[in-house]
Amino acid sequence: MGYAAHFMFNNGIEPEMELAIQLIIYGILMGLIFALIALGLSLIFGVMNIVNFAHGEFLMVGMYIAYVFSSSLHLDPIISLPFAATAGYLLGIMSYHFLIHQILRGPMVAQLFGTFGLMLFLRYLAMYIFTPDVRSISKGILVGKILSLGWVTIDLSKVVSAGLCLLSFAIVYWIIYRTKLGRALRATSIDGEAAQYMGIDTKKMNALAWGIGGATVALAGALLAHFYYVTPTVGMLFTLIAFAIVALGGFGSIAGAFLAAIIIGLIMVLSGHYVSELKFTFIYIVYFLLVVLRPRGLFGW
């Protein structure tokens, strides 16, 4: 049987080629969305050398905000985007002030578990408020619409999300590399003490990094909610994917995170097709091999 008879795609292109192109497009789209998710993690690590286990939970917060807009407030979830980003920003800043600030002084063990505690807390708080039920958004401009370009069919929400992710990414990149504020951030990440001597308020920079980190990932969450399910435990998986991306791209390198995200997106989609059961396994193996052969990742320090 196989792909021999292609009634569906009557355009002369080999079905295998079509499939490959379709998969690659999906992979890149997923990669772009992953890129925005990983951006915050990379930024936070770059500036203060801390890995945020609660990263996926910030994403979950964004998802729930979009859901609440849709189900309780009966508004189009697309409106929730700026709110999600703001909430993420505030959550990031608060996390910094109340927790992270304290654990920065401690050993790495303490840092890892401080953020791990934050992760558990947010996850079970969501479970308490929303119950473990699986939720989903069913109405909205971006929900469930399909885009057809010739023989390629893509979910519109994925395309727009990917586009918005790309845009947000570009904005953050611009902030970091083209503005004075960004320069201050970069200075802090290269050498916190020296930056302090230069008059840069390290505390403020750290908080800002957490703010931007939280905002971007919550925004990604609100976008994800358009086509993915919302449940309190959804965070961990994305945290792991984000970790793999950031470590692959190099902790602290934003460009690296972008490239790595695309790669991971492609791996996931392609291995999902060929050996579905092991699709995450391949991500972990690729990460491991690459990171061992090139410990700094693609561009990190």
Next chain:
Amino acid sequence: MRQLLVDLFSFQDRPPFERIGFLIFILIVLAFPWMVTSAYGKAVMIKFLLFALFGLGWNLIGGYGGQVDLGQAKNVGFGAYATALMMLWWKVPFWFTIIPGMIFAAAESFAVAYPMFRLRGHYFAIATLCVALVWKELFVFWDWTGGARGIEIPIRPTPDFAYMQFGSPIYYHYFIFILFITQLLFMNWFRKSKLGYQLQAVRDNEDAAASLGINVSRTKVIAYTITGGLGAVGGSFMTVYYLYIDPDFVMPLDLSILIAMTVMVGGAGSIWGPIIGAALLIPLDMYLGAWLGAQKRLGIDFMIYAMIMMVIAAREPKGIWGIIERLSRKG
């Protein structure tokens, strides 16, 4: 030989109050099954000893070595599966299955250690996580290990000392206690051994240690290898205690994190840390879970758990033992 025994059993280098406290602790644990009638209480004690056992092994690389390993569950799984498969296929009695499990775990740890220790800090932690996840998914993928279906150990008439199956929790209690005390004595020897001191030197300052002539890389690898072997023992116990294992049960990410967490909360890098951490978290988890768990609104127990963790991380990264040491120094 005599020196070896002395090093194994001696706690002379610890202040008297610690030694007395430890003695009292041992006496309570030994007398426990006779003091307590509740089956759940006995089960809590057994789980506490199991996690103290896990913690002792992890403490070697995580505490004394200062390398955060988030993949210890893979070693637990290796031990559990070694025991389960050997019992199922070849009817090997329990005590002969422990060694192969430990050897496999140690060998695997050795193999991945060299490449992994080229990484530092957070990179290393995530690498350990990835390795453990890969193994777990492989065990699910493979059919010959039972896959997701897991492995069930057939029930035998009890008491059975060859296959360690018993009708009463009292036997399991002393069984896990023996395993626990063995590893504790080993750790006691280790922390005073040359390797132990070298490892701690590496933890405190790698460059200084290197300048003293310590082979940093080799030290870390050996420590990680030993931790691997030690982790397998608890896994073997789980197989005969629950009589059922599957990859989600014996090698999930949550277990790795829980093991590391109990040691960290208790005090990583001290001999008592794993015991204290397990003594706090395990009964807390099991009692809160039993009392609050079946309520309408879920999640409160874990939220409390999480808050304790965050407070410890923020206030006293040396864990509860660090708090105690600080208080007693003031006195």
Next chain:
Amino acid sequence: MRSKKLVFFLFVSILSLLIVSPTLFAQVKEVKIGVILPLSGPLAPIGKSLKEGAELAAEIVNIKHPELDISIAKWGGIPNLGVAKLKLVFADSRGDPGWGAEQAKRLIEDEKVVGLLGAYQSAVTKTASVEAERAGIPFINPDSTSPDLSKRGFKWFWRVTPHETWFTADLFELLEGLVKGKAPGVKAIPKSELEPLAVAVENTEWGAASLREIEKFASERGWKIVEAFKYPHKAADLTSETRKLIASKAPTFLFAPYVADAILFVKTLKEMKASPRLIWGQDAGFIEADFYKTLGADVNGILTRDLFSPELAKVKPIAGQLNAMYKKTTGYDFSGSSARDFVGVQVWAHVLNDAKSTSPEAIQKALGELNLPAKELIMPWKGVKFGSPFPGDTQQNELGSGVINQYQGYPDGKLHIIYPFESATSKMIYPFPGWK
């Protein structure tokens, strides 16, 4: 020096207090049954509905309901035990086999329950029932479907629900029925229209068991499978997997996922404009309220292997009455799972009454002799009687059966029974109508 000792003594006492547990003694005024369910964790919504099903049954046992025409509704307690009230003691398994085993220990020895009920997930049932077997306490399993469970030769484990082998047989009966023209409202269709089959299951114990059974039956009955795979459950994205199904050109899709992935599959199939002729879901994810509430009209035409349907009310008034009571409390209908937990408690009530005692041996004997007739049950079964229906089974209910339902007319529609054909409550919609 003194305060140092104080600190140390304080520390040791606190440590001891933490380890030493409070002793729990249970006063036996009522008859206690321990119920182990996943009340937290990813399966918590299902656990909740199971708990509600069990609680409803206990209420019917304990309070007389003359309007219901089943035995337990007339009792007001367990008659032969001095009209003792049935008390369900719930324990959260957290979906973890170790935790479930520990809760079983607690229920048996501390709460002094006379027996156990549970635990939905087959892995948890495995370890929890080991505890019961060791303690010589009866364990009734109403809702786990891994065939392994009844093949262990346990003396203290009874399973009420049919297992995967039954359900897979039903599926193939349906497929063959369509070919022979037996499906209500559907003329006979050539086998080539339904063949080959594509199967996607999650890589858990249950998913893997489902796949094994499907492959076994397919080869025995001569159906071709062109694509069959396991995917990691709780997947971030099922695009590749869905594309694989569509690319296989199979007209029949068979699924075994839990809720979240079930929803994701349907959504992705819709967005890819898939057009299979038949979609069938293996219970679990496809029958939970979250599934049809979330997807609304998108579920129409989907077939599910199930054990119950509210439409049974048409042929079994008691099913309708009890479903109405259940819906009044919970806001949704009985699902195959929650209905089975209702039956589980019901079986316990009958068995305790038959045993006239709470001793394990008496209960064991009563279970062995139990012959509950169909009219007592809300399920469309022939009854409850334990035996060896399939090779290797012991203490397994021989008289159970599954149904195959089809969503029709949602979001305000009904879940109609299509199979067994004689009990069908509506014409079958074939082929799958697709999505708007």
